Amino acid sequence: MDNIKIKSSDLFSKPSFSKGVSRILDLFGNLDQYDYRDDADAHAIKKDWENVGSDLKSSIEKYGATQTRQASIKENY
Numbered sequence: 001m002d003n004i005k006i007k008s009s010d011l012f013s014k015p016s017f018s019k020g021v022s023r024i025l026d027l028f029g030n031l032d033q034y035d036y037r038d039d040a041d042a043h044a045i046k047k048d049w050e051n052v053g054s055d056l057k058s059s060i061e062k063y064g065a066t067q068t069r070q071a072s073i074k075e076n077y
Helices: 017-025 040-076
Strands: none
């Protein structure tokens, strides 16, 4: 995964100032566009778990590095 964050927010439309202003006048919600694919929820859950796995991997690597550093310090004394 190489510390690349995977976004699961691709199910939602991207906000902008002009869209925000136009939504004030959009009384019936016609401007909202979402991803209604059959597998949209499965795709979002997959991306979420990929992020969890990436975070766990980096945490385990950092923990291993600190343990190795601490062990080498103890050997020097």
